[in-house]
Structures are given as structure tokens and as C-alpha cells.
Amino acid sequence: MKILYCQTNRPEAALAHELLHIKLLCDGYRPYTSSLALTKKGSCALPELLAMLNNEIPHHRFYEDFLALGFTGTQMYCDSDVDSFKRITDAASKLSGKEPTEDFLRLYLTLIAPGGDGDSNEKDRAFMTLQSKAGSRWRELERIKGIIEEYRDATGLDSELYIRRILQVLGGYEKAWVGFDDDFPRCGFFTTEEFTQEEGEAAERQYCNFR
Numbered sequence: 001m002k003i004l005y006c007q008t009n010r011p012e013a014a015l016a017h018e019l020l021h022i023k024l025l026c027d028g029y030r031p032y033t034s035s036l037a038l039t040k041k042g043s044c045a046l047p048e049l050l051a052m053l054n055n056e057i058p059h060h061r062f063y064e065d066f067l068a069l070g071f072t073g074t075q076m077y078c079d080s081d082v083d084s085f086k087r088i089t090d091a092a093s094k095l096s097g098k099e100p101t102e103d104f105l106r107l108y109l110t111l112i113a114p115g116g117d118g119d120s121n122e123k124d125r126a127f128m129t130l131q132s133k134a135g136s137r138w139r140e141l142e143r144i145k146g147i148i149e150e151y152r153d154a155t156g157l158d159s160e161l162y163i164r165r166i167l168q169v170l171g172g173y174e175k176a177w178v179g180f181d182d183d184f185p186r187c188g189f190f191t192t193e194e195f196t197q198e199e200g201e202a203a204e205r206q207y208c209n210f211r
């Protein structure tokens with residue numbers, strides 16, 4: 001396990017945050033960040049989507065533990081967090097509205113992240129800007145928020161069920177395998193029908209030649 005670091009004004013809080021990520025793993029949280037898929041969307045979009053979920057979902061789960069250590073919600077993220085809502089407003093206003101839901105989700109997950117150092121008026125503005133651009137997909141984003149909250153309040157630590165449901169809300173992730181380890185297919189689950197490693201890797205080569 002490796003913790004990357006950079007200059008910060010709150011080193012104790014930053015270290016505690018990273019150690020809570022590791023504690024969650026030690027307690028049994030599985031990082032579902034590996035994937036193979038037969039579809040173009042699954043092959044190309046799953047790696048980034050899963051990495052994003054694997055970073056954000058634990059924050060909801062350990063936020064209360066972070067506070068219990070004596071830190072404040074404003075110390076939860078990096079120093080530049082103070083500008084995060086302004087950055088979201090800027091990014092959201094540049095969206096045409098026709099992007100895939102995943103593009104909205106990236107900004108939305110930052111907005112609903114527990115704790116943070118941003119200004120509440122800027123947060124409201126970011127919410128409104130994103131909601132107006134997301135249109136009917138706002139409901140999908142809210143459903144995903146509900147699923148993350150269910151995971152936060154669940155007893156068990158395995159997030160498979162919740163990842164499955166988030167992928168169902170987003171749509172287009174059938175014929176995919178999602179794993180918490182590269183050991184295919186043992187350490188993971190198929191979203192729908194099973195396939196072989198060769199089939200998955202062939203799709204990856206066909207659709208994502210950057211990988």
C-alpha cells in the first residue's frame with residue numbers, strides 16, 4: 001500500500017484521510033477498479049468511472065470516523081478544495097448538456113462529497129448550474145446519490161451490489177466484468193452474461209487502442 005503526498009497546510013488531516021482509506025481496505029472494503037467489457041462503452045468508460053467511484057464512495061463511508069478523530073469537515077480534502085465549487089460551476093457551464101451522464105456524475109460526486117472547505121453559496125450555484133445542464137439526467141444522478149447513501153449506512157463493506165446498481169442507472173454496461181483484483185474472472189462479477197478473457201481483451205484492443 002502506497003500513500004502519495006504533496007505540500008499541504010494540514011498534514012495531520014491529510015494523513016488521517018489517507019489512513020482511513022487504508023483502514024477501510026483492511027476492514028474488508030474491495031476496490032472494484034478492474035474491468036473488462038465486450039461493448040465499446042464498457043471498454044472505454046469503465047476504468048475511469050470505477051476509479052472515480054472507488055475514490056468517492058469510501059469518503060462517504062469514513063467521513064464520520066474522520067470527524068470522530070477530532071478533525072473538522074473543512075479539513076477533509078486537499079488545500080485547493082476551497083475552490084472546488086467554483087471549478088465545478090465553471091466546468092458545468094461549459095457542458096453542452098448532450099454529454100454522457102458520466103460527465104455530469106464526475107462533477108456531481110464532488111458536489112455531494114461529505115465535508116469540504118468550499119463556500120456554501122458557491123456550492124448552491126454549482127448545484128444549480130449542473131442541474132440546469134443535466135436536465136432529465138438529474139434524476140439519475142440523484143438515484144446514484146441514494147445508492148451511495150445506502151452503501152454508507154450499510155453494515156457490510158462489500159460494494160458489489162451498489163456498483164451494480166450504479167452501472168444499471170447509468171446504462172450501457174451490460175456484457176462487462178468488474179473486479180477488485182485483476183484475477184479474472186474469480187475476483188469480480190459479470191454485469192450480465194459471462195465471457196472469456198480473450199473475448200474481453202479483443203474488445204479492448206478493438207475499441208480502446210490507447211490502452
Ligand SMILES: [Zn+2]
Pocket residue numbers: 017021055059
Ligand atoms: Zn480520499
